[in-house]
Amino acid sequence: MKIGLLGYGTVGSAFYAMAIEHPETSDITLLDLKRHDDLTCRQTADFQDILRDESIGTVVELIGGLHPAYEFVSSALKSGKHVVTANKQLVSACYDELIALAEENSVSLRCTAAAGGGIPWLHSLARLAECDRITSVSGIMNGTTNYILSAMTEQGTEYADNLREAQRLGYAEADPTADVEGYDACRKLVLSANIAFGVSIREAEVPCFGISGITAQDIAAFKRLGLVCKLIAHADRAGDQVAACVEPMLFPVSGQMAHVNGPDNLISLHAERVGTQRFAGAGAGGFATASNVLADCFEIMRGCGAFYTSRRDAVSVNNAALTQRYYVRAGEEAASRTMTVAEAHAMADQFKKERKPFFMAAASEER
Amino acid sequence: MKIGLLGYGTVGSAFYAMAIEHPETSDITLLDLKRHDDLTCRQTADFQDILRDESIGTVVELIGGLHPAYEFVSSALKSGKHVVTANKQLVSACYDELIALAEENSVSLRCTAAAGGGIPWLHSLARLAECDRITSVSGIMNGTTNYILSAMTEQGTEYADNLREAQRLGYAEADPTADVEGYDACRKLVLSANIAFGVSIREAEVPCFGISGITAQDIAAFKRLGLVCKLIAHADRAGDQVAACVEPMLFPVSGQMAHVNGPDNLISLHAERVGTQRFAGAGAGGFATASNVLADCFEIMRGCGAFYTSRRDAVSVNNAALTQRYYVRAGEEAASRTMTVAEAHAMADQFKKERKPFFMAAASEER
Numbered sequence: 001m002k003i004g005l006l007g008y009g010t011v012g013s014a015f016y017a018m019a020i021e022h023p024e025t026s027d028i029t030l031l032d033l034k035r036h037d038d039l040t041c042r043q044t045a046d047f048q049d050i051l052r053d054e055s056i057g058t059v060v061e062l063i064g065g066l067h068p069a070y071e072f073v074s075s076a077l078k079s080g081k082h083v084v085t086a087n088k089q090l091v092s093a094c095y096d097e098l099i100a101l102a103e104e105n106s107v108s109l110r111c112t113a114a115a116g117g118g119i120p121w122l123h124s125l126a127r128l129a130e131c132d133r134i135t136s137v138s139g140i141m142n143g144t145t146n147y148i149l150s151a152m153t154e155q156g157t158e159y160a161d162n163l164r165e166a167q168r169l170g171y172a173e174a175d176p177t178a179d180v181e182g183y184d185a186c187r188k189l190v191l192s193a194n195i196a197f198g199v200s201i202r203e204a205e206v207p208c209f210g211i212s213g214i215t216a217q218d219i220a221a222f223k224r225l226g227l228v229c230k231l232i233a234h235a236d237r238a239g240d241q242v243a244a245c246v247e248p249m250l251f252p253v254s255g256q257m258a259h260v261n262g263p264d265n266l267i268s269l270h271a272e273r274v275g276t277q278r279f280a281g282a283g284a285g286g287f288a289t290a291s292n293v294l295a296d297c298f299e300i301m302r303g304c305g306a307f308y309t310s311r312r313d314a315v316s317v318n319n320a321a322l323t324q325r326y327y328v329r330a331g332e333e334a335a336s337r338t339m340t341v342a343e344a345h346a347m348a349d350q351f352k353k354e355r356k357p358f359f360m361a362a363a364s365e366e367r
Numbered sequence: 368m369k370i371g372l373l374g375y376g377t378v379g380s381a382f383y384a385m386a387i388e389h390p391e392t393s394d395i396t397l398l399d400l401k402r403h404d405d406l407t408c409r410q411t412a413d414f415q416d417i418l419r420d421e422s423i424g425t426v427v428e429l430i431g432g433l434h435p436a437y438e439f440v441s442s443a444l445k446s447g448k449h450v451v452t453a454n455k456q457l458v459s460a461c462y463d464e465l466i467a468l469a470e471e472n473s474v475s476l477r478c479t480a481a482a483g484g485g486i487p488w489l490h491s492l493a494r495l496a497e498c499d500r501i502t503s504v505s506g507i508m509n510g511t512t513n514y515i516l517s518a519m520t521e522q523g524t525e526y527a528d529n530l531r532e533a534q535r536l537g538y539a540e541a542d543p544t545a546d547v548e549g550y551d552a553c554r555k556l557v558l559s560a561n562i563a564f565g566v567s568i569r570e571a572e573v574p575c576f577g578i579s580g581i582t583a584q585d586i587a588a589f590k591r592l593g594l595v596c597k598l599i600a601h602a603d604r605a606g607d608q609v610a611a612c613v614e615p616m617l618f619p620v621s622g623q624m625a626h627v628n629g630p631d632n633l634i635s636l637h638a639e640r641v642g643t644q645r646f647a648g649a650g651a652g653g654f655a656t657a658s659n660v661l662a663d664c665f666e667i668m669r670g671c672g673a674f675y676t677s678r679r680d681a682v683s684v685n686n687a688a689l690t691q692r693y694y695v696r697a698g699e700e701a702a703s704r705t706m707t708v709a710e711a712h713a714m715a716d717q718f719k720k721e722r723k724p725f726f727m728a729a730a731s732e733e734r
């Protein structure tokens with residue numbers, strides 16, 4: 001297969017290194033603004049060169065971000081090229097439109113690497129969704145926040161110190177907002193829920209409460225109760241409604257979740273017949289992510305179509321029916337309150353608007 | 368697709384119930400010695416009826432055991448029919464021959480359900496093996512023994528009592544040998560290693576030491592050391608050699624492995640670039656297993672070929688290079704000894720021959 005590779009960042013360069021080891025995927029044309037004199041492949045700075053080249057059957061989009069990734073991917077699909085992408089922001093935001101485009105043009109759109117890094121998570125979800133009724137997806141879907149929370153728990157140190165350390169180690173970006181406020185996890189949750197439940201929910205419907213408000217005191221309070229805090233994305237399907245949010249949750253120190261440390265991901269599904277399944281591994285990183293991208297390429301080569309279905313139920317996100325017990329701290333005052341997810345996140349929004357110190361975390365059954 | 372379903376036991380009937388819910392897989396001809404008047408599908412007691420019916424493109428073999436499953440599967444492949452099977456005994460023993468047959472006849476042979484029950488384990492291994500170099504596979508691959516060991520650890524009770532309880536609950540068969548002596552886990556390990564490493568090792572080369580010799584006293588001794596005992600199948604590739612065995616291993620009570628209880632499986636792989644990935648879920652049960660069988664059918668329908676490669680390296684199992692620390696108890700006498708896996712299993716064989724009470728378990732780094 002001839003591949004048009006868009007982007008040569010962390011994942012792009014890892015993909016290139018892996019792909020050229022295989023004769024089937026070594027014929028690569030690279031699109032990058034910068035020329036790489038150490039590479040032997042054809043290179044261009046103009047996407048039109050790739051689009052116009054009819055011998056290129058598959059475009060691998062590893063630029064990230066919405067633009068120009070959206071324009072590149074949609075025109076590639078329209079030109080009858082398969083697309084593999086790891087771009088969670090793009091696929092989460094433009095899911096419906098891109099699948100329709102892929103179907104119209106009888107090509108594949110695969111994005112296993114868009115959630116869970118190297119874990120075959122979306123791929124497994126799609127496989128199971130055909131056979132069983134998946135009723136929930138949940139877990140640690142963001143490695144940056146898990147690294148920070150693990151370090152705070154182990155060392156008793158403050159959030160800001162650990163964020164800086166995460167940035168130094170390359171686990172957090174210079175602007176950490178998407179990770180620490182839960183938006184990154186939210187995108188992965190939306191993708192997961194849409195594939196698992198056969199629905200079409202949107203990022204904007206899913207409330208996110210992140211970890212930027214957590215203090216060493218909160219962690220100490222959880223420790224006294226035998227609890228560990230993790231940032232969890234969870235979506236549950238009940239009938240024609242989906243409850244979905246991103247929020248800190250508390251797990252017993254003696255359970256499985258408490259032992260997932262550092263930048264790892266642990267993601268679970270529950271299905272009516274298969275029961276609960278858990279997947280754990282590196283949720284980010286160049287090579288881990290690139291391996292899922294390359295595996296998607298091989299599957300396209302073998303004739304596997306897109307694993308996203310366009311027949312999806314119209315459902316809305318409704319967090320008013322799911323009640324949880326929350327640890328709530330406003331200023332120095334901590335309390336325990338039982339609320340719906342909708343009420344809890346409305347309260348969090350209010351404190352955020354008023355710029356008052358606030359943190360909350362939901363008690364979890366180990367899940 | 369028209370399906371010839373062989374067998375209507377626990378997995379067969381679960382498969383039938385799931386398959387008829389989907390228009391694509393509801394056209395089923397059932398082979399069973401007994402007629403089921405409650406079923407609406409075509410039924411026959413003669414395999415030739417299925418073999419001769421050219422409209423049946425896929426045979427789903429859920430009889431189990433070597434014969435007549437071997438004869439049915441090989442003649443189905445020779446007749447140009449795809450085969451999906453959950454039969455670990457068959458696929459582990461006749462791996463090379465059946466793949467060659469499938470290739471010669473340009474059909475698929477898929478067996479995701481043969482290891483890990485409902486977990487997409489072999490499927491994920493095959494997917495990753497194409498992209499990365501997998502260096503180890505290991506884990507709890509047998510639910511029966513994990514149920515027994517969990518119960519002994521929780522209740523402090525004896526092996527025989529828990530085996531009876533497992534039989535009563537349907538977790539163990541009337542003849543529990545294959546489970547408790549590790550042969551079942553061994554078959555799954557051989558399959559996993561062959562797919563993961565691209566090799567062709569055989570059951571007979573892999574030493575198995577099971578749990579039938581464990582006592583409540585052993586468990587109590589482990590508890591005092593903060594350890595939990597699990598029956599682990601593990602295979603490690605180093606160069607052109609593979610170390611592989613099934614044996615009890617000891618894990619810290621504070622780690623992840625210690626928290627996998629009851630009949631669940633937890634299976635891990637390590638690959639050079641992707642790192643460690645873990646998969647957990649129901650490793651047996653009719654519906655869990657049937658879901659992987661049905662997913663394999665859908666993949667055949669979509670044109671995905673067999674995921675087993677016939678290009679495999681000739682390697683031998685060598686357990687002389689892997690040294691571990693073992694808890695060893697002969698009679699009442701317990702000690703700790705550092706030995707190679709080969710030495711430990713030779714010692715175990717000797718005690719078995721002499722019919723002397725003996726138990727051993729290897730200390731594990733959490734893996």
